[in-house]
Amino acid sequence: MIRRAFLLATGATLATAGSAWSETLPYGPSLVFAAHRNGQKIGTHSLAFREEGGKQLVSTSIDFAVRMVGISVYRYRHRSQEIWSGGQFAAVASETDDNGEKYAVQAQHDGADLVVRRREPKSFMKTSTGDEALERQGWIRETHPGVILPSSHWNIAQTHQQALLNTQTGKINHVSVREFGRETVATASQSLPATHFAYSGDIEMNQWFDDRSRWVKSTFKAASDGSTIEYILQG
Numbered sequence: 001m002i003r004r005a006f007l008l009a010t011g012a013t014l015a016t017a018g019s020a021w022s023e024t025l026p027y028g029p030s031l032v033f034a035a036h037r038n039g040q041k042i043g044t045h046s047l048a049f050r051e052e053g054g055k056q057l058v059s060t061s062i063d064f065a066v067r068m069v070g071i072s073v074y075r076y077r078h079r080s081q082e083i084w085s086g087g088q089f090a091a092v093a094s095e096t097d098d099n100g101e102k103y104a105v106q107a108q109h110d111g112a113d114l115v116v117r118r119r120e121p122k123s124f125m126k127t128s129t130g131d132e133a134l135e136r137q138g139w140i141r142e143t144h145p146g147v148i149l150p151s152s153h154w155n156i157a158q159t160h161q162q163a164l165l166n167t168q169t170g171k172i173n174h175v176s177v178r179e180f181g182r183e184t185v186a187t188a189s190q191s192l193p194a195t196h197f198a199y200s201g202d203i204e205m206n207q208w209f210d211d212r213s214r215w216v217k218s219t220f221k222a223a224s225d226g227s228t229i230e231y232i233l234q235g
Contacts, residue, residue, distance in 0.1 A: 026212040031154065033231040034188070035064060037222070042066050043076075045231060047154060056084040058152060060094075060167075074099050080167050082150055092150040096168045105170035107150065114144045118170025144172060156213040159197045173202035183208065185217045187233040192216065 032046040043064035050057050059081045066074040080094035091108035101121035107114055117139045144165070149155070151167040158164070164173045180196040185208050194208040194216050205220035218231040 026214045027154065031215070032234045033218075034234055035062075036230045036232060037066060038227050042229075047152070054085070055090070058082040058084070058154070060152060078168060080105075080150075080152075082152060089149050092165075092167060094167045098168070103168055103170070105167055107165060107170070109146055110143075112146045114146045114148050114165070116142045116144060116165065116170050118142070120169070140170075142170075148172065153207070153218065154215050156209045156215070159207075159209075164203065175199050175201040175203045180206075185210070185233075187216060187235075189235060 027047075027049055029050065030046065030048050032044060034041055035043050035045055043062070045062045046060070048057075048059045048061075050059075060078065062076065062078040064074070064076040065072055075097070076099060077097045078094065079096075080092060082089065083091045089109070092105070093107075094103075094105045096103040098121075102119075103121060104119040105116065106118075107116040109115075119139050145163075148163050148165050149158075149161070150165045159177045159179070161177070162175060164175055165171075166173050176199070178198050178200070180198055182193060183196045184191050185194040192210050194210045197207050197209070199205045199207065205218060207215065208217040210216045216233050220229050221227070222229055
């Protein structure tokens, strides 16, 4: 049903991202969104922020389930963790189950480079007998510029980025972001002013940040059926 990389990416340069973390990070220990498809709740997207051993950890959990006539027709599960050190992005690891298609990503800095290892879903291939055999693909290793940051939504610096690491697939997405101006966003408990940013290119979505630079809303279209996915901030 819904085929989409639900994770988009953040960041501008390492210096900008580091400043955003160490000086103006506007979040408490957690951030939770309820995800709605055409107005019906399908799951949650949550983040947890903590410090451990002098490093900053950002953990993301996404769980979606789409049901029709009481039958589950689509499930999505994503887990990732970013490691930041001294205000700079150091590494990220993720695992994703996109309705049975499984991905894994491991990325970390090596000098001025970002080294990414990614594993794509299992794929079927024809054998010599004409039967289908299941083949597990190995890890693919790629090297990218070190200024690219992982997908995690929370950092407003993402609105200045043009190349983003998709933490579901491990591939680089190219994006253009345009500011649309001020709007009022309704959360689960209040309404607040926010700035609307529209993303185009490999990523097409809308994202809102409030006056404290907090991520407070997202919307996008599911690629397979055009249904509208909306994130509503809880609390």
